Amino acid sequence: MTLPPSTNLSTPGTTEMEPDEIAEPSPARAPVPPRPGPSAADRPVALTKPGLGVRLKGLRAFYGEAEQVKGVDLDFRANEVTAIIGPSGCGKSTMVRCINRMHEEIPDARAEGRVLLDELDVYDPSVDVVAVRRAIGMVFQKPNPFPTMSVFDNVAAGLRLTAQGRGRRSKADQQSKVEAALRSAGLWEEVAERLHEPGSGLSGGQQQRLCIARSLAVDPEVILMDEPCSALDPIATLKIEELIGQLKTRVTIVIVTHNMQQAARVADRTAFMLDGRLVEVGPTDEIFTTPTDPRTEEYVTGKFG
């Protein structure tokens, strides 16, 4: 595996910040007293760090003979939230699934072109697909906690499933990483008392934040979100959107959404796709107020789609 050195899971913190501060979903709430436990040295994750950007070059994706993504060049800048909008079937999800090579899990599906994580082409034959997915996490449309596992185990699953034979993590280390991930996902206070109950017993919004915590636990560089709020109510959606705003200090976020208000609320930049091609990409307010392409204008003003 040849990921850039900075993708190492144990990247030392670049900027030290109090974890509770940023993980707190609402600053109005009283801060949780820091728990005795891990020393600063093995604080799980640095809270801000330069994430890695992703660049697509001539990306094409196929299902059998059908071409779904027809040559897309697009930059996702590090530590920014990029929203992808477009009508159903335009290839948004397929394109995003190419970034962490989940597209190829579908029988007969393949991708062409290049996806660069920082400088590394994730489709290079020397690259280990498993390492790519560790560095580029994913949150799916429907919350899908592992049904046989408790809340704790769901978050720890990311660590356990990816643990190397020699680098097995200690119990205490696991515990602190799970707690940190749950705090970062704004879920800790809601589940601290029920860590050992089934993850499937949480509400839909909590389940989705549990899934976000699960992908945060392995400390990825990029998180891909494929319509993460489409199965949630407005309050749960709002919580996830707040969370996205906080998370971009440590990861690069790509979010596919059908909801244009959501794109406007969370994204620094927005890309509009149509029929497998990128129509336009730019700062979110420009895309929604002064788009250069008439098709973008028609779509964002609700004339079609």
Next chain:
Amino acid sequence: MNASDPLHRYGLTPARKRRDRIARGSILAGTILALIPLALIVYYLLRKGLGSWSWSFFTTDPTGNTFFGSSNIGGIKSAILGTTEIVALASVIAIPIGIGVAVWLVEYGRASWFANTVRFFVDVLTGVPSIIFGLFIYIALIVGTGSSYAGYKGSLALALLMLPVVIRSAEVVLLLVPAALRESALALGAPRWRVIFSIVLPTALPGMVTGVLLAIARAAGETAPLLFTAAYTHNTNFSLGQFMNSLPVQIYNDVTSPTTSVVNRAWGAALTLVAMILVLNLIARVVSRRSRLV
């Protein structure tokens, strides 16, 4: 129902109500019809078999002393232990291989040409009469090697019989595991084998237990594959390399006897076999329910 009722035009007409009653009635009748033979079997087994159950029935071997009027025919100890041993070995062989094949079919082979060929032959194997498996082992391991009958040869015949049942039932259950679970585990950067062992198999476990039990129950009740592989003997033994008694073969031998007490022993043995499978079922259900978190 009068015209001022706002639901009037949505209401059921008498004809529809009648059709509904007829449909419900025939479904209920079908269910009862299907239950009749089941109830009769259980009733006859209890009525005829319970009489021969006694402490010594379970703790003594059959004597072979079955002449007319003989009082000391013995029990079915060797048959119970023989069936347990033979089926246990058959399960140890067939269950891991069967689940392995199912995992390969679902997780790796998918719709490939080879996987479909495997599925086709597994289906063919399901339809093969059980005596053919006995015959195959008889020719391959008894005639072919010039050796004698042995318990493990019976186990092999039963394992062949169980294999397609285990594969097919496990495959169906594995296919039920939502693809989203596999995807989210893979997207965490888990290697495929870890996804299978930590996510897919635990999720599918309760269903797989059911399928495996079905296979065990079927194997435990088979006579034909054992007749000329494990053969028949009176004595209890714990060496699978020897002739070995089993409940179905014991029943088969006893029921053709002219002696009433021996025929009664067959009924007692039949009831024992059914009870053993029932207990196994209950144990496995409790175990698989406990192991599941939901």
